[in-house]
Amino acid sequence: MRLESISKAFETDSSRVIALKEVSLHVAPGEIFGIIGLSGAGKSTLVRCINMLEVPDQGKVYVDGTEISALGSRELREVRKKIGMIFQHFNLLSSRTVLENVIFPLEIAKLPKPERARRGEKLLELVGLEDKKDAYPSQLSGGQKQRVGIARALANDPKVLLCDEPTSSLDPQTTRSILRLLDTINKNLGLTIILITHEMEAIRQICDKVAVIEDGKVVESGRVIDVFISPDHETTKAMIRGSSHIDAPDWAIEILEASAKASDRQVVRLSFVGESAGRPVISSIARDFGVDINILTAQIDHMKSVPFGVMLVELSGNSGGIEKSIDYLRRLGVSVDVIDDISDFVTKENGGANL
Amino acid sequence: MFDSRLVQIIVGSLGETLYMVGVSCGLAVVFGLPIGVILVITEKRHILENPCVNQVFQAVVNIGRSIPFVILMVAIMPFTRLLTGTSIGTTAAIVPLTIAAIPFVARMVETSLREVDPGVVEAAQAMGASPWEIIIKVLIPEAKPSLILGVTITAINLVGYSTMAGAIGGGGLGDLAVRYGYQRFRGDVMLATVVILVLLVQGVQVLGGALAKKAEHRRS
Numbered sequence: 001m002r003l004e005s006i007s008k009a010f011e012t013d014s015s016r017v018i019a020l021k022e023v024s025l026h027v028a029p030g031e032i033f034g035i036i037g038l039s040g041a042g043k044s045t046l047v048r049c050i051n052m053l054e055v056p057d058q059g060k061v062y063v064d065g066t067e068i069s070a071l072g073s074r075e076l077r078e079v080r081k082k083i084g085m086i087f088q089h090f091n092l093l094s095s096r097t098v099l100e101n102v103i104f105p106l107e108i109a110k111l112p113k114p115e116r117a118r119r120g121e122k123l124l125e126l127v128g129l130e131d132k133k134d135a136y137p138s139q140l141s142g143g144q145k146q147r148v149g150i151a152r153a154l155a156n157d158p159k160v161l162l163c164d165e166p167t168s169s170l171d172p173q174t175t176r177s178i179l180r181l182l183d184t185i186n187k188n189l190g191l192t193i194i195l196i197t198h199e200m201e202a203i204r205q206i207c208d209k210v211a212v213i214e215d216g217k218v219v220e221s222g223r224v225i226d227v228f229i230s231p232d233h234e235t236t237k238a239m240i241r242g243s244s245h246i247d248a249p250d251w252a253i254e255i256l257e258a259s260a261k262a263s264d265r266q267v268v269r270l271s272f273v274g275e276s277a278g279r280p281v282i283s284s285i286a287r288d289f290g291v292d293i294n295i296l297t298a299q300i301d302h303m304k305s306v307p308f309g310v311m312l313v314e315l316s317g318n319s320g321g322i323e324k325s326i327d328y329l330r331r332l333g334v335s336v337d338v339i340d341d342i343s344d345f346v347t348k349e350n351g352g353a354n355l
Numbered sequence: 356m357f358d359s360r361l362v363q364i365i366v367g368s369l370g371e372t373l374y375m376v377g378v379s380c381g382l383a384v385v386f387g388l389p390i391g392v393i394l395v396i397t398e399k400r401h402i403l404e405n406p407c408v409n410q411v412f413q414a415v416v417n418i419g420r421s422i423p424f425v426i427l428m429v430a431i432m433p434f435t436r437l438l439t440g441t442s443i444g445t446t447a448a449i450v451p452l453t454i455a456a457i458p459f460v461a462r463m464v465e466t467s468l469r470e471v472d473p474g475v476v477e478a479a480q481a482m483g484a485s486p487w488e489i490i491i492k493v494l495i496p497e498a499k500p501s502l503i504l505g506v507t508i509t510a511i512n513l514v515g516y517s518t519m520a521g522a523i524g525g526g527g528l529g530d531l532a533v534r535y536g537y538q539r540f541r542g543d544v545m546l547a548t549v550v551i552l553v554l555l556v557q558g559v560q561v562l563g564g565a566l567a568k569k570a571e572h573r574r575s
């Protein structure tokens with residue numbers, strides 16, 4: 001799937017809002033592609049341009065080799081049947097039962113009746129709601145509604161699934177289970193997924209690639225791991241900091257403050273990804289460079305299925321040794337951030353550091 | 356209290372009223388529903404946005420709504436005669452009643468369909484539904500409870516209008532009240548008519564409310 005310099009402006013009575021400025025994206029088949037940005041950045045507009053719910057002023061959209069932006073309304077409707085979409089507010093038909101909602105796209109695609117019911121039941125099984133098929137949406141929880149939304153979006157065997165903030169009105173636990181379901185669907189059905197979100201956490205959990213969008217422009221994009229390890233843009237850095245909160249004890253913050261002044265002490269943030277997380281790098285620095293290492297705080301997490309560790313350590317020794325250790329770590333593929341200004345990321349009010 | 360002849364007349368009048376209201380309400384829905392749908396779907400950012408068509412229909416509905424019923428009834432007499440062959444009588448009364456109710460129904464439908472969550476319409480569009488499918492499978496079913504209440508209010512209004520039509524020769528309960536209750540000083544007949552009208556309106560309201568509730572799945 002490809003977007004080529006998409007632009008879109010909205011005219012209101014009094015003003016003109018430029019929602020998208022020459023946005024280009026390339027999404028490979030089978031990928032989970034995250035699009036993250038703050039409220040009003042243009043995420044929804046962008047995803048709506050993919051299935052032409054919003055017609056871009058400029059630019060081209062290709063899905064599966066077809067230029068969607070050049071189709072007539074009848075052909076567009078046919079293509080849309082192969083692009084599933086789920087929404088923040090689920091958008092289920094309140095007048096229909098769960099099963100009737102799921103088979104709605106099959107009705108639109110004019111599938112024979114017995115076939116519809118059969119497929120509907122199978123889809124409900126896939127999302128784990130077979131016992132709710134005769135309930136109405138008003139009788140379901142938010143997470144269950146989104147599962148119905150997902151089943152409905154998958155009804156016509158789409159190749160692409162567009163998700164506009166599918167977890168933004170759900171609690172953290174339900175969010176995780178919905179993300180896990182999307183991940184499973186991606187693996188088992190080989191579906192390409194576009195995931196719009198404002199939570200870095202969601203990106204970290206399931207996305208392969210990410211694009212950061214701000215004021216209608218893509219400010220950064222690439223593999224999730226690369227973006228997490230070395231974010232370029234300020235917005236990205238802020239969002240990453242905000243998402244991986246590590247509680248550092250008060251004494252760690254005191255050490256941070258003290259070492260910021262001393263020349264023989266240096267606080268660094270180490271990020272390990274994949275195999276480098278498993279190597280005994282810490283002990284070899286101490287041995288080879290005569291540098292003492294004081295671990296202030298550490299956390300191991302997973303980025304999709306890749307282990308990802310963040311560690312805040314204080315190196316102390318002579319300045320040459322410290323420099324050599326940092327070089328050595330970088331050569332091993334550990335990302336090292338030298339932290340000189342602690343005020344950047346220490347929030348004193350809650351005694352925690354956002355790493 | 357009443358002799359059997361008078362009871363017969365009262366029952367006959369009730370029948371005439373039900374006939375006038377029933378037929379005109381049905382016809383008004385048949386014509387008013389599509390107009391209401393057009394008013395909504397041609398709005399800005401809706402499925403068949405079309406400012407021209409929208410403005411024309413808005414104007415027509417507004418004009419229709421602003422003509423008082425009594426004047427409408429008299430003004431369209433030639434048209435009524437053309438359709439029914441006469442300008443007096445129960446069947447003839449159906450023509451002005453229907454014409455008066457069409458713009459009213461159109462507005463009711465417009466209001467009901469506007470309440471449908473735009474997100475649901477968008478979801479249907481994203482699935483590749485055509486405008487016709489969205490109207491038939493999304494807009495109308497989602498607005499059903501509200502539409503039923505709209506028809507109920509229309510029917511109740513038509514009961515009122517029908518008595519006016521009756522007063523100038525259309526038959527029904529209004530005619531009865533004027534001829535017996537007013538011209539022949541039969542206070543008891545007048546009272547009976549009023550009681551029947553009150554019960555009729557109550558009945559329509561209760562029935563409409565129950566049907567709307569049955570169709571409502573939003574909170575159950």
Ligand SMILES: Nc1ncnc2c1ncn2[C@@H]1O[C@H](COP(=O)(O)OP(=O)(O)OP(=O)(O)O)[C@@H](O)[C@H]1O
Nearest residue numbers: 010012017019037038039040041042043044045046
């Ligand atoms: N129909 C519209 N008419 C006018 N302006 C619009 C319309 N839709 C979106 N906009 C504007 O375009 C900009 C981008 O909106 P968009 O909904 O794409 O943001 P978003 O990133 O999805 O935000 P959120 O996280 O709040 O959903 C905003 O400034 C918004 O006000």
Ligand SMILES: [Mg+2]
Nearest residue numbers: 043044045165
């Ligand atoms: Mg949005």
